[in-house]
Amino acid sequence: MPELPEVEVSRMGIKPHAKGQTVTKIEVRQPKLRWLVPEELHDMEGQVIRGVKRRAKYLILETDVGYALVHLGMSGSLRVIPEGSPPAKHDHVDLHLSSGEMIRYNDPRRFGAWLWQPNDGLDHPVLGKLGPEPLTDDFTAEYLFERSRNKRTPIKQFIMDNAVVVGVGNIYANESLFMSRIHPKRQAGQLSLEDAHRFVADIKSVLATAIEQGGTTLKDFKQADGKPGYFAQELQVYGNQGKPCPACGTELESVKIGQRNTVFCPDCQI
DNA sequence: ATGGTGACCTGACCGC
DNA sequence: TGCGGTCAGGTCACCA
Numbered sequence: 001m002p003e004l005p006e007v008e009v010s011r012m013g014i015k016p017h018a019k020g021q022t023v024t025k026i027e028v029r030q031p032k033l034r035w036l037v038p039e040e041l042h043d044m045e046g047q048v049i050r051g052v053k054r055r056a057k058y059l060i061l062e063t064d065v066g067y068a069l070v071h072l073g074m075s076g077s078l079r080v081i082p083e084g085s086p087p088a089k090h091d092h093v094d095l096h097l098s099s100g101e102m103i104r105y106n107d108p109r110r111f112g113a114w115l116w117q118p119n120d121g122l123d124h125p126v127l128g129k130l131g132p133e134p135l136t137d138d139f140t141a142e143y144l145f146e147r148s149r150n151k152r153t154p155i156k157q158f159i160m161d162n163a164v165v166v167g168v169g170n171i172y173a174n175e176s177l178f179m180s181r182i183h184p185k186r187q188a189g190q191l192s193l194e195d196a197h198r199f200v201a202d203i204k205s206v207l208a209t210a211i212e213q214g215g216t217t218l219k220d221f222k223q224a225d226g227k228p229g230y231f232a233q234e235l236q237v238y239g240n241q242g243k244p245c246p247a248c249g250t251e252l253e254s255v256k257i258g259q260r261n262t263v264f265c266p267d268c269q270i
Numbered sequence: 271a272t273g274g275t276g277a278c279c280t281g282a283c284c285g286c
Numbered sequence: 287t288g289c290g291g292t293c294a295g296g297t298c299a300c301c302a
Contacts, residue, residue: 003295034278034297057296074295075280090280109279111296126297153273162297169295218295219282238295259275261293275301284292 002072004134004167005210006221006229007057010078013224014103015052017080018061022048022098030092034073034113037093041116044068049097056130056166061095066118069126073111075220079104108220131165134203139165141197148188148196155191156184157258159203168203170260171216174238176203183269184262185255209234237263 002010023044031037047063054060059078061068070078083102087094093105093114105114117124132138147164148155158164160173168176177184179202182195191199215221215229218239222228236246241254245265254263 006295032279071296073279073297076295107279108281109294109296111278111280151272157273160296171295216295221295258273273302275299277299278297280294282293284290286289 002057002074002076002215002221003169003172004057005172005207005231006215007054007059007072007167008211009215009223009229010072011052011054011059014059014078014080017099017101017224018049018052018097018103020048021101022046023063023095024098025094025096027094027096028092028114029087029094030090030110033092033107033110034071035115037114038116040066040118041068041114043116043118044095055127056133056162057169058127064119066116069113069115069117069124070105071113071115071126073107073109073113075109076105076107076112077220077222078224079106079222079226080224106220106222129163131161131163134165134167134207139200139204141193141200144200145191145193145196148191151188153188154185154257155182155188156260156262158188159199160258160260165203167207171218171235171238172203172206172210174263175236176206178237178264178269179206181268181270184257184264186270237265239263 028037049061051062059070080101081104083100090108091104091106095103156173159168180199210231213231214223216231217228241252241263243252245252247268250265250267252263253266
């Protein structure tokens with residue numbers, strides 16, 4: 001699914017349609033997502049959507065009485081469509097708006113989630129132990145360097161850990177490691193401060209570019225207007241094992257790290 | 271604490 | 287054409 005860029009693209013697509021609208025009805029056709037969709041989600045009905053935010057890979061629909069958290073899992077997407085459009089397979093949730101439009105959630109694998117957090121001043125537990133946002137100034141080379149000291153975890157697993165930094169999933173971990181010429185299996189603790197500077201800059205750059213391109217569509221991902229994302233054509237290594245390295249021509253290799261496919265150039269990345 | 275594995279679920283693809 | 291195996295953008299619960 002959706003890594004951070006895809007969630008951000010969804011947020012930007014939905015916000016102009018949702019902000020200021022009243023939620024007239026929430027229709028849950030399939031409540032069995034990653035977690036059972038809570039009944040309290042219906043507390044949102046009749047409320048005005050004050051903002052559409054994002055934290056990590058969660059979209060946050062804010063109202064005066066609480067906020068809905070939407071996670072797209074591996075295969076989820078959100079679209080804005082006219083009310084009355086007949087649901088298709090895997091269209092699990094519709095959020096009806098006073099404008100006559102609705103936000104429709106589709107998720108074939110159902111690894112995603114719709115959660116509800118009442119407005120009691122607390123954050124939902126799923127937002128509890130998250131690291132900094134990668135595209136903010138909280139995510140710096142110094143932070144990553146300090147955080148990685150004495151860690152023997154492969155750097156790729158380390159950077160995909162949401163407690164370290166949020167939003168870097170398998171695609172963008174592969175891509176940013178390639179850009180920074182860091183071998184994915186290198187121990188996190190072996191990162192030099194100079195490496196960290198390059199790596200942090202490249203992560204920000206890859207994520208920002210992907211957002212500009214509308215995200216990466218491999219299979220399921222759709223922007224809110226139904227279009228795919230176009231970053232797939234920019235991918236340097238992800239999915240390209242066996243093909244020549246775009247930088248040096250050496251055949252790209254793949255290994256499993258933490259059960260996830262990892263593609264890298266054995267010559268460029270050390 | 272940390273690291274490794276299985277689990278959740280559907281669909282696409284590959285080889286026989 | 288059908289069947290079984292493998293793989294896929296994420297993350298949590300459990301084990302040693």
